[in-house]
Amino acid sequence: MTTYTNLLNGLILLSSLASGAVFADMNSLNVGDSFAYKTQKTVAVDIQINTGANEESGLSFYSQGAGGLRLLDSRMVDSSGHYNGKLRIPASLKTIVVRSRWLDSFKEVKVSITKNKVNTVIDNF
Numbered sequence: 001m002t003t004y005t006n007l008l009n010g011l012i013l014l015s016s017l018a019s020g021a022v023f024a025d026m027n028s029l030n031v032g033d034s035f036a037y038k039t040q041k042t043v044a045v046d047i048q049i050n051t052g053a054n055e056e057s058g059l060s061f062y063s064q065g066a067g068g069l070r071l072l073d074s075r076m077v078d079s080s081g082h083y084n085g086k087l088r089i090p091a092s093l094k095t096i097v098v099r100s101r102w103l104d105s106f107k108e109v110k111v112s113i114t115k116n117k118v119n120t121v122i123d124n125f
Helices: 002-027
Strands: 040-049 058-065 068-076 082-090 095-102 105-112 117-122
Touching (some): 058 082, 068 082
């Protein structure tokens, strides 16, 4: 029993030393000012859908990864085909996929996020 207790005490001591070393390493990190701790960001969205008809239609916003498309949000455009608003997305995204739907038609475009803005025109329905 004494050997087991000594072994257990030794493991606890090693564990506490290791966690102290990790803690010390975290305290000595030198992170630059450009590093962002954010996981999400809000982008301005300005999209025009040209359907040729004065009817409302829908927009869906997706991220694209190894597993395919992942829905971020859906919105409606006004009767002139315009949407202007804000969208909260993962901070790491550089592009998003915008899928517009009008009647039974769908159209997808990949749009770059530039200066926290998403601007595009979707034609040819």
